[in-house]
Amino acid sequence: MSLRRTLILLVVAGLCALVLSLVRDAGGPRWRALRAGMEFTTLRGDPYCRRGSSEIAILRLDPAHVRLRMLHYSRDPGGVPLSIVEWQQRTGAFAVFNAGQYYPDLSYMGLLVSDGVRVSKRLHPEFRAALVASPDDGRAGARVLDLDRDSLDPAAPGWREVAQSFMLFDRGGRPRIRKSDGVANRTAVAQDGKGRLLVITTEGSYTLWDFAQLLKKAPIGLSHAMSMDGGYEAELCVSTPPFHYASFGQWKGQGDVSDAPGAKVPLPAVIAVLAR
Numbered sequence: 545m546s547l548r549r550t551l552i553l554l555v556v557a558g559l560c561a562l563v564l565s566l567v568r569d570a571g572g573p574r575w576r577a578l579r580a581g582m583e584f585t586t587l588r589g590d591p592y593c594r595r596g597s598s599e600i601a602i603l604r605l606d607p608a609h610v611r612l613r614m615l616h617y618s619r620d621p622g623g624v625p626l627s628i629v630e631w632q633q634r635t636g637a638f639a640v641f642n643a644g645q646y647y648p649d650l651s652y653m654g655l656l657v658s659d660g661v662r663v664s665k666r667l668h669p670e671f672r673a674a675l676v677a678s679p680d681d682g683r684a685g686a687r688v689l690d691l692d693r694d695s696l697d698p699a700a701p702g703w704r705e706v707a708q709s710f711m712l713f714d715r716g717g718r719p720r721i722r723k724s725d726g727v728a729n730r731t732a733v734a735q736d737g738k739g740r741l742l743v744i745t746t747e748g749s750y751t752l753w754d755f756a757q758l759l760k761k762a763p764i765g766l767s768h769a770m771s772m773d774g775g776y777e778a779e780l781c782v783s784t785p786p787f788h789y790a791s792f793g794q795w796k797g798q799g800d801v802s803d804a805p806g807a808k809v810p811l812p813a814v815i816a817v818l819a820r
Contacts (some may be wrong), residue, residue: 568729573602578784581609582817584636585647591752592758593728596748599781599790602764603639603743604660605735605817606706607686612677612741613816614658614705617650625650625810628779628792637816639782641743642731644671644709645773650812654708655698667698672720673711673770675733675815676703684820688735688770690714699731706814712756712769722769728757729778729793734769742766743817745780749795778810 560723568802573585582605591599605612615635617625621632632640654668658682677686680702689696696702703764711720727749734742742764750758753770759769772778775796782789792807 557763575604576787578782579786581606581820582784583652584782584787584789587762587764588656589748589750589758590752592754593746593748594750594754595795599747599749600758601782601789603641603780603782603817604764605676605686605741606745607741608684609820610638610681610685611684611818611820612705613637613818614663614677614707614813615654615816616656616658616663616813618663618812619658619661619811623811627808628781628811628814629790629807631811631816632781632783632816635816635818637818638784639743639780639813639817640782641745642773642777642811643707643813643815646812651810652707655696655701655706655711656708656813657704657706658702660704662698667696668708670711671708673792674708675770676701676707677705679703686741686767687739688733688741690768707813708768709772712771713750713760713769717760719753719756721756723751724751727751728774728794729776729795730774731770731778731780732759733772734759734766736765737767738765743780744769745778746792747791747794775808777811779807779811781810782815 563775575583584593587600589600652664654671656664673689674689679685713719732744776793778789778793
């Protein structure tokens with residue numbers, strides 16, 4: 545084979561690979577069905593990822609087929625915070641991920657309702673989002689509320705499960721966080737145009753602003769998104785045999801190292817994905 549013919553074939557092969565890559569990206573990620581109402585995929589966070597792996601895990605949930613439970617260590621028989629793996633083993637949940645932020649005394653930072661019990665009774669005035677599930681009327685349902693437009697009465701929330709945190713971006717695509725240089729692992733919960741919930745956890749570190757921009761542009765049809773806790777606490781554990789996935793927070797601040805023990809961090813509050 546002549547050198548010219550070889551070069552032509554190499555160019556054609558390269559163009560074919562590029563076209564296939566563009567077609568794949570245009571079609572969005574490939575979802576893996578785990579069970580009814582649960583799908584999993586990953587995205588790459590380049591060029592927004594600042595440190596560590598740019599892989600981002602996404603668990604898509606249909607509230608008609610699965611239910612969410614907000615869990616706090618104070619209501620657990622053991623009475624102590626558990627690691628994400630221990631929470632999954634204790635509950636037998638299909639998936640467990642970290643809830644919102646908490647104070648040094650391990651009390652929840654905002655409104656937290658678990659199985660109709662108000663564990664933390666007050667709305668945080670600066671947190672303008674809430675993940676809610678299991679309406680009081682007994683129907684199936686879960687949503688991400690934007691508290692700038694959706695009402696939520698802490699005395700009578702209307703939902704048996706509530707976890708308050710802050711918005712990343714709203715239905716108009718407007719960022720609801722300020723730009724900053726702080727980088728960390730991130731967990732978010734978003735809602736798409738079909739009313740499904742997406743639990744999103746990064747393996748590497750991002751600023752909140754970059755994370756919001758990435759999610760708005762991602763080909764997964766998000767309507768709006770809220771942020772849960774970040775840093776070492778940004779964790780996701782999925783167990784639907786034969787499929788298993790776990791991501792443990794590795795990055796909390798500028799001086800951290802990649803072997804930070806995220807898997808061992810005790811989490812006072814988590815959210816479990818269970819069968820309906």
